[in-house]
Amino acid sequence: MTIVxxxxxxxxxxxxxxxAPSGTDLDRDAISYVVNEYDEHALxxxxxxAETSGDExxxxxxxxxxxxxxxxYTALAKGAQRxxxxxxxxxxxxxxxxxxxxxxxxxxxxxxxxxVLVGVQAPDDLDGQLAPTLAALLGWxxxxxxxxxxxxxxxxxxxxxxWGGITMLLELALPAVLGIQAARQAPRYVPVSRxxxxxxxxxxxxxxxxxxxxxxxxxxxxxxxxxxxQAELLTGSASEIADRLIELLRARGxx
Amino acid sequence: MAQRIVVLVEHLYGEPTDVTFELxxxxxxxxxxxxxxxxxxxxxxxxxxxxxxxxxxxxxxVEHPALRYLAPEATAITVTGLLRTxxxxxxxxxxxxxxMDVAAWVASALDWPLVAYCQALERREGQLVAxxxxxxxxxxxxxxxxxxxxxxxxxxxxxxxxxxxxxAPGTIExxxxxxxxxxxxxxxxxxxxxxAADVDITRAEKIVAVGxxxxxxxxxxxxxxxxxxxxxxVAASRPLVDAGWLPRSRQVGKSGLKVKPKLYLALGISGAxxxxxxxxxxxxxxxxxxxxxxxxxxxxxxxxxxxxxxVVEALLERLGG
Numbered sequence: 001m002t003i004v005x006x007x008x009x010x011x012x013x014x015x016x017x018x019x020a021p022s023g024t025d026l027d028r029d030a031i032s033y034v035v036n037e038y039d040e041h042a043l044x045x046x047x048x049x050a051e052t053s054g055d056e057x058x059x060x061x062x063x064x065x066x067x068x069x070x071x072x073y074t075a076l077a078k079g080a081q082r083x084x085x086x087x088x089x090x091x092x093x094x095x096x097x098x099x100x101x102x103x104x105x106x107x108x109x110x111x112x113x114x115x116v117l118v119g120v121q122a123p124d125d126l127d128g129q130l131a132p133t134l135a136a137l138l139g140w141x142x143x144x145x146x147x148x149x150x151x152x153x154x155x156x157x158x159x160x161x162x163w164g165g166i167t168m169l170l171e172l173a174l175p176a177v178l179g180i181q182a183a184r185q186a187p188r189y190v191p192v193s194r195x196x197x198x199x200x201x202x203x204x205x206x207x208x209x210x211x212x213x214x215x216x217x218x219x220x221x222x223x224x225x226x227x228x229x230q231a232e233l234l235t236g237s238a239s240e241i242a243d244r245l246i247e248l249l250r251a252r253g254x255x
Numbered sequence: 256m257a258q259r260i261v262v263l264v265e266h267l268y269g270e271p272t273d274v275t276f277e278l279x280x281x282x283x284x285x286x287x288x289x290x291x292x293x294x295x296x297x298x299x300x301x302x303x304x305x306x307x308x309x310x311x312x313x314x315x316x317v318e319h320p321a322l323r324y325l326a327p328e329a330t331a332i333t334v335t336g337l338l339r340t341x342x343x344x345x346x347x348x349x350x351x352x353x354x355m356d357v358a359a360w361v362a363s364a365l366d367w368p369l370v371a372y373c374q375a376l377e378r379r380e381g382q383l384v385a386x387x388x389x390x391x392x393x394x395x396x397x398x399x400x401x402x403x404x405x406x407x408x409x410x411x412x413x414x415x416x417x418x419x420x421x422x423a424p425g426t427i428e429x430x431x432x433x434x435x436x437x438x439x440x441x442x443x444x445x446x447x448x449x450x451a452a453d454v455d456i457t458r459a460e461k462i463v464a465v466g467x468x469x470x471x472x473x474x475x476x477x478x479x480x481x482x483x484x485x486x487x488x489v490a491a492s493r494p495l496v497d498a499g500w501l502p503r504s505r506q507v508g509k510s511g512l513k514v515k516p517k518l519y520l521a522l523g524i525s526g527a528x529x530x531x532x533x534x535x536x537x538x539x540x541x542x543x544x545x546x547x548x549x550x551x552x553x554x555x556x557x558x559x560x561x562x563x564x565x566v567v568e569a570l571l572e573r574l575g576g
Contacts, residue, residue: 011390013390013391013393013525014467014525014546016548017390017393017394019394026390026394037494041497097359098362098363098369101363121355123389123390123391124389124390125371125372125389126370126371126372126387126389126396126398127359127362127368127369127370127371128355128358128359128362128363128369128371128408129355129359129371130359131356131359132327132331132355132356132357132358132359132360132363133359133360133362133363134363135360136331136359136360136361136363136364137363140440141327141328141439141440141441142327142328142356142360143326143327143356143441144327144352144355144356145352145355145356145510155442159447160327160352161352161510162267162351162352162353162446162510163351163352163509163510163511163512164449164511164512164513165448165449165450165452165503165504165511165512166267166446166447166448166449167446167447167449168324168326168444168445168446168447169443169444169445169446169447170326170327170441170442170443170444171441171442171443172328172440172441172442173440173441173442176440179356181497181510182496182497183497185499186497186498186499217368217369217370217385217398217399217400217405218398219387219396219397219398220384220397220398220399221396221397222394222395222396222397223394223395223397224393224394224395225388225392225393225394225395225550225553230552230553231540231542231552231553231554231555231556231557231558232556232557232558233552233557233558233559233560234557234558234559235559235560238561238562238565238566238568238569239569241543241559241561241566241569242566242569242570242572242573243573244557245541245557245559245566245570246570246573246574248539248541248557249485249518252517252518252539254461254485254517254518254539255485255574
């Protein structure tokens with residue numbers, strides 16, 4: 001049986017972002033891409049589930065960046081058995097969640113998995129999160145913000161986090177789609193040498209797909225947030241900053 | 256017939272959540288500007304009494320055992336059915352854990368446009384514009400909302416709550432639950448409260464909060480030392496908790512806890528919107544981060560673009576740590 005994990009590359013928001021002259025997308029040339037951190041957790045959770053259940057883990061991704069191979073080889077090096085890359089006429093564009101779900105759904109249906117694991121959200125989810133979007137297209141039950149899962153008696157038992165530590169416990173019939181917030185343990189590390197070895201030994205299956213329609217909202221304008229209420233910046237050396245902070249805390253009776 | 260703006264009522268443990276009133280307030284302002292009416296969609300089991308507390312012209316009530324906790328499948332199916340029949344101008348849902356499972360599912364099932372992470376919704380030159388907060392809060396996207404029915408999932412804490420209008424209770428319209436609720440593939444929903452925590456960060460007067468900038472679990476000791484010297488407790492942003500470095504009881508933010516201490520010292524926290532939601536009301540916020548564009552500086556009172564380790568060590572020297 002199969003567990004599918006969707007891996008997406010997203011702009012690294014820890015880096016400085018620039019807006020393209022069109023104003024409707026980021027400047028894609030200036031972006032460095034990383035695997036969506038929640039997808040790393042989804043992969044980890046899939047591998048943990050499979051260690052117990054013996055399922056085959058298939059990592060699948062849409063190559064909108066031209067750089068997805070690295071992410072998929074890393075998934076293989078971590079323990080996924082298969083990797084599938086969807087390619088098409090969309091490289092360098094901002095794929096909406098709806099479009100991504102439409103590209104993924106038929107391939108996932110063909111794989112007939114019992115579980116699909118997706119990162120709970122991505123930084124560019126303008127039209128909503130992938131897990132529920134995909135679940136609606138597939139007609140499968142779903143839950144997101146999942147922080148724990150277990151395959152029991154042909155069901156998946158999940159822990160969905162609400163807030164303040166309150167969780168909802170659910171049992172979903174299979175097949176099901178889960179939006180993973182956090183795997184039960186931190187995503188495993190794999191040495192670069194192992195990834196290189198996998199690159200020599202394994203291969204990524206490539207499927208050419210086509211975008212047919214896109215109903216997603218299109219930004220009329222991207223902009224940086226206004227810098228209202230910006231912090232008063234303390235400058236100087238670390239010692240000078242520490243002096244100012246101590247002064248501030250004393251003045252407010254916090255020391 | 257007047258156009259409708261529909262709001263999904265989120266409730267937990269028998270109480271509507273704060274975001275519900277924020278959504279109703281937002282719906283009211285939009286409705287007042289174009290003559291629409293506000294409808295609250297109240298789903299649940301034994302929740303009829305909540306209908307009277309909701310500031311809306313009409314409350315659509317659907318009760319069924321499967322809707323008790325607003326579990327994803329039952330809620331999404333029910334909301335989809337209601338929206339398909341009623342085709343409101345706008346459907347506003349909270350972009351919370353409960354709401355995000357419904358908004359994207361419903362919009363996808365109906366093939367309606369969805370704008371998520373909405374932090375502003377206003378009329379500009381006659382055009383309704385939704386502003387979404389993307390890329391970790393570093394970029395805003397203005398989206399023109401068309402005239403066809405649109406789903407908008409709204410960030411908690413982004414809008415002022417609606418005033419309660421006890422003088423004008425809305426009409427209650429009871430609808431039958433959809434037949435599909437008899438054949439759900441989601442079962443045994445229940446809620447679990449968190450185990451008692453060693454430290455209650457919501458009651459702490461001073462918090463030293465650490466984020467990804469702390470780099471490794473071993474470095475938490477430094478934060479712990481500083482917290483002790485300040486008489487504070489250590490809290491964290493979500494990635495550190497997800498990594499298992501600190502327990503969930505120490506997590507500040509949307510999926511964690513909301514805190515309002517006298518001092519919130521944020522070390523190496525970039526300030527993703529989900530984090531800001533949990534701490535922006537602190538009395539004094541001081542942020543130390545290497546990235547001058549980190550959104551945390553947008554809510555901080557004081558900030559320093561610096562290496563947090565250098566500053567913490569300098570602070571410890573001065574505090575006799």
